[in-house]
Amino acid sequence: MYNKSISLFSRAQESIPGGVNSPVRAFKSVGGTPVFMDKAKGAYLYDADGNQYIDYINSWGPMILGHAYDPVVKAIQEKAAFSTSFGAPTELEIEMAELIRSMAPNVDLVRMVSSGTEACMSALRLARGYTGRNKFIKFEGCYHGHADAFLVKAGSGVATFNIQTVPGVPGNVSEDTLTAPYNDLDAVMRLAAEHKGEIAAIIIEPVAGNMGCIIPQEGFLEGLRAVCDAEGILLIFDEVMTGFRLAAGGAQERLKINADLVTYGKVIGGGMPVGAFGGKKEIMQHIAPLGNVYQAGTLSGNPIAMIAGYTLLKELKENPSIYKELDEKTAYLHKGLDEVLQQSGIPYVINRFGSMISVHFSGHPVNNFTDAASANNTLFNEFFHAMLAEGIYLPPSAYETWFLSNALTYGDLDRTIAAARRFFLK
Numbered sequence: 001m002y003n004k005s006i007s008l009f010s011r012a013q014e015s016i017p018g019g020v021n022s023p024v025r026a027f028k029s030v031g032g033t034p035v036f037m038d039k040a041k042g043a044y045l046y047d048a049d050g051n052q053y054i055d056y057i058n059s060w061g062p063m064i065l066g067h068a069y070d071p072v073v074k075a076i077q078e079k080a081a082f083s084t085s086f087g088a089p090t091e092l093e094i095e096m097a098e099l100i101r102s103m104a105p106n107v108d109l110v111r112m113v114s115s116g117t118e119a120c121m122s123a124l125r126l127a128r129g130y131t132g133r134n135k136f137i138k139f140e141g142c143y144h145g146h147a148d149a150f151l152v153k154a155g156s157g158v159a160t161f162n163i164q165t166v167p168g169v170p171g172n173v174s175e176d177t178l179t180a181p182y183n184d185l186d187a188v189m190r191l192a193a194e195h196k197g198e199i200a201a202i203i204i205e206p207v208a209g210n211m212g213c214i215i216p217q218e219g220f221l222e223g224l225r226a227v228c229d230a231e232g233i234l235l236i237f238d239e240v241m242t243g244f245r246l247a248a249g250g251a252q253e254r255l256k257i258n259a260d261l262v263t264y265g266k267v268i269g270g271g272m273p274v275g276a277f278g279g280k281k282e283i284m285q286h287i288a289p290l291g292n293v294y295q296a297g298t299l300s301g302n303p304i305a306m307i308a309g310y311t312l313l314k315e316l317k318e319n320p321s322i323y324k325e326l327d328e329k330t331a332y333l334h335k336g337l338d339e340v341l342q343q344s345g346i347p348y349v350i351n352r353f354g355s356m357i358s359v360h361f362s363g364h365p366v367n368n369f370t371d372a373a374s375a376n377n378t379l380f381n382e383f384f385h386a387m388l389a390e391g392i393y394l395p396p397s398a399y400e401t402w403f404l405s406n407a408l409t410y411g412d413l414d415r416t417i418a419a420a421r422r423f424f425l426k
């Protein structure tokens with residue numbers, strides 16, 4: 001059933017490290033052979049062997065309207081005929097920036113980059129350049145891309161593979177990275193007091209997606225905002241997952257918290273390699289060529305990436321009902337899984353916010369990385385494989401969030417719940 005994937009994986013390992021271009025794809029923690037994809041349409045993926053899957057990864061977020069969304073595909077095809085890159089400014093980049101500004105709160109100026117990593121790395125540099133301070137606070141289990149400074153107690157693959165210290169990250173780089181448990185405002189206040197006048201920024205996933213889905217407790221983000229205001233620290237919302245997914249204006253709009261700088265990724269490229277960072281003019285004007293905080297990119301604002309993202313974002317802006325539908329579908333899945341798991345008697349926690357959802361097999365609330373790490377992840381791995389065999393494609397790690405697309409039908413959700421029932425109530 002997976003013959004082609006098995007042979008592709010063995011061939012891939014001859015020329016690609018671990019056979020994959022991003023570690024979590026290797027299925028190393030869940031075991032087995034990664035499924036090599038061939039094509040996708042709407043809610044469904046098709047692998048190299050022709051197996052069909054209902055997709056709950058959606059390229060880790062961007063496929064909000066499903067795969068190969070016709071208007072996006074058409075826009076890319078048309079634009080490609082006009083050249084795939086100029087390395088010079090285009091009107092489309094202005095339209096993209098204007099569209100982002102019209103949707104995202106607190107974004108006066110926005111700079112396009114090519115990945116979420118670049119967006120976060122650049123936002124941190126800007127925060128440091130703007131404040132003249134070097135230290136910053138991040139949260140255990142949050143992932144902000146693979147730039148050196150962020151690879152401390154990071155989530156996603158770093159957590160999945162249990163990498164405590166990343167070789168190659170110099171100690172003098174990571175010593176400026178201060179960490180606190182997610183949802184622990186007291187820990188943040190202590191760090192702010194201990195390092196008074198030294199902290200440039202607090203960066204956070206406003207709803208965390210890289211240790212499974214973790215929801216900010218009431219008052220936590222408001223507390224961070226207050227600490228930042230009191231101490232002259234910049235609050236950076238990493239909205240690489242939440243941006244344009246939780247609402248047209250992302251977590252800032254949905255949670256009604258203002259960030260000083262915001263980073264975006266994947267979603268704004270409609271699946272093309274794109275990221276962006278933006279914020280108040282007063283801060284953003286320190287970026288080159290206006291200021292001396294240097295940041296650049298040959299392929300930044302790439303026309304194919306821009307038209308794909310622009311087409312998707314415009315659709316999201318013009319049809320707010322998409323968010324309502326997505327939330328309702330995710331709530332339906334939540335309820336279905338809840339019923340099955342309750343009957344099973346297995347300890348579990350389902351965390352959901354908007355169209356982000358994940359299941360931890362734990363008898364305690366999961367509010368931070370330690371909680372997530374103490375869950376029964378062996379059971380998650382078995383669950384993952386049982387679902388895969390049923391044609392349901394979940395993230396291959398308990399430290400990742402499931403992302404729904406609006407292409408999913410209630411029939412797809414019922415199939416998913418039924419597959420979970422067969423596994424848990426076997």
Ligand code: PMP
Nearest residue numbers: 115116117143144145240241265
């Ligand atoms: N920030 C967050 C919150 C992310 O989830 C990710 C990637 N999953 C990144 C940053 C890095 O983005 P990229 O993989 O595009 O570099």
